[in-house]
Amino acid sequence: MTKIIGNTIPNMPWEDRPVGNKEILWRYSKNPIIGWNPTPSTSRIFNSAVIPYGDGYVGVFRCDSKEVDMRIHFGKSKDGINWDIDDNPIQWVDECGKPFQPSYAYDPRLVKVGDEYLIMWCTSLGGHPTIGLGKTKDFKTFVRLENAFLPHNRNGVLFPRKIGGNYVLLSRPSDNGHTPFGDIHISESPDLTYWGKHKLVMRTKANWESLKIGAGPIPIETSEGWLMIYHGVILTCNGYVYSFGSALLDLENPSKVLYRSRRYLLTPEEQYELVGFVPAVCFPCATLCDAPTGRLAIYYGAADTYTAIAFGTVDEIIAFTKEHSCLGVGDGELGRD
Numbered sequence: 001m002t003k004i005i006g007n008t009i010p011n012m013p014w015e016d017r018p019v020g021n022k023e024i025l026w027r028y029s030k031n032p033i034i035g036w037n038p039t040p041s042t043s044r045i046f047n048s049a050v051i052p053y054g055d056g057y058v059g060v061f062r063c064d065s066k067e068v069d070m071r072i073h074f075g076k077s078k079d080g081i082n083w084d085i086d087d088n089p090i091q092w093v094d095e096c097g098k099p100f101q102p103s104y105a106y107d108p109r110l111v112k113v114g115d116e117y118l119i120m121w122c123t124s125l126g127g128h129p130t131i132g133l134g135k136t137k138d139f140k141t142f143v144r145l146e147n148a149f150l151p152h153n154r155n156g157v158l159f160p161r162k163i164g165g166n167y168v169l170l171s172r173p174s175d176n177g178h179t180p181f182g183d184i185h186i187s188e189s190p191d192l193t194y195w196g197k198h199k200l201v202m203r204t205k206a207n208w209e210s211l212k213i214g215a216g217p218i219p220i221e222t223s224e225g226w227l228m229i230y231h232g233v234i235l236t237c238n239g240y241v242y243s244f245g246s247a248l249l250d251l252e253n254p255s256k257v258l259y260r261s262r263r264y265l266l267t268p269e270e271q272y273e274l275v276g277f278v279p280a281v282c283f284p285c286a287t288l289c290d291a292p293t294g295r296l297a298i299y300y301g302a303a304d305t306y307t308a309i310a311f312g313t314v315d316e317i318i319a320f321t322k323e324h325s326c327l328g329v330g331d332g333e334l335g336r337d
Contacts, residue, residue, distance in 0.1 A: 148195055168188055209232025296313060
């Protein structure tokens with residue numbers, strides 16, 4: 001059995017695999033867990049991140065308003081399924097305590113490193129997309145840091161511990177629009193301010209991930225390597241389709257891909273994934289992982305409208321990734337290109 005470096009989550013959301021289901025992941029029977037018009041001022045909540053906290057869970061949620069503004073809101077839950085989400089966006093301050101609101105914010109991730117909770121999201125720098133960073137210790141005061149990179153960049157995902165003494169961040173350099181390209185890169189920082197040692201992790205390759213790829217939830221540390229769930233996009237004759245898959249990265253040199261599944265783990269099939277504000281989207285942003293059992297709950301956005309959950313186990317996902325592994329050009333190297 002794979003060793004998972006993580007915590008026990010005895011009350012995490014879970015459903016056993018349905019009888020007769022042979023897929024690696026299976027959907028929560030009561031999906032979606034968040035639907036249309038979830039708060040008075042918001043129309044849709046999706047592509048959001050959650051984490052255990054106290055005797056329950058907290059999260060940072062992408063909330064698109066009824067003016068179609070993109071903001072991050074705070075939410076809490078006892079069971080990880082039924083959420084109480086603030087109707088107002090998070091009020092950010094800078095490190096001196098002065099207001100420091102982003103002009104927009106979407107697709108957040110959330111991770112605990114040391115005694116701080118770190119938040120990443122897509123934000124604006126001069127009207128162009130880049131990666132915003134923030135932190136909190138109590139989910140009451142939210143401190144916004146300086147942006148990690150120059151434009152254009154998206155899908156910033158921090159690892160849950162320092163590697164070689166540095167913070168390590170996955171990202172996808174992009175352009176200003178609905179990026180028609182994109183590979184996953186990695187960067188390091190000693191202090192969350194100065195970033196360097198940029199390396200390539202994975203390029204796009206054929207089939208379901210042929211257009212662009214991006215890191216999804218926070219990578220899970222295992223004895224087999226970092227388990228990375230990522231999204232991939234294909235452009236079909238009917239538009240974009242967002243699915244998600246899996247890869248294993250080297251523990252100490254995570255620009256090196258050890259295994260990468262040729263097959264997707266989950267693709268849009270259900271009505272709430274196929275029909276919505278943006279159809280045919282499954283976009284993973286968070287996982288809950290119970291280390292002793294390997295149970296995994298993956299939170300994903302569906303059709304840019306809903307929040308949904310899929311279940312699986314780390315052992316089965318790793319076995320699937322190895323069995324169907326097909327490395328791309330440069331995947332097994334250290335990303336120096």
